[in-house]
Amino acid sequence: MSFLHKKLDEKDKEKIKEDVKEIVDTFGSVLSSLSDLAEEGSIERKNSFREEKKDFNNDSSFRKKMFKNSKNKNKDFIIAEKKKW
Numbered sequence: 784m785s786f787l788h789k790k791l792d793e794k795d796k797e798k799i800k801e802d803v804k805e806i807v808d809t810f811g812s813v814l815s816s817l818s819d820l821a822e823e824g825s826i827e828r829k830n831s832f833r834e835e836k837k838d839f840n841n842d843s844s845f846r847k848k849m850f851k852n853s854k855n856k857n858k859d860f861i862i863a864e865k866k867k868w
Contacts, residue, residue, distance in 0.1 A: 849861065
């Protein structure tokens, strides 16, 4: 894979350092000029909680769907993979 990069001499390294410094300085000056930045965590919502839904424990159709979709099952249990990823 040596064809993907080239060796840089000191002149090229200094040029890259200068370019990076210029980019960072420009970004910093633009960022400091923005005064309308929202503060972290300042989102306000009208409704901040979800409405409660029907309990799945007593829903037999939900149970049937879950077992139908599961690949491995053993009577009343779904067998899931462990640490395969």
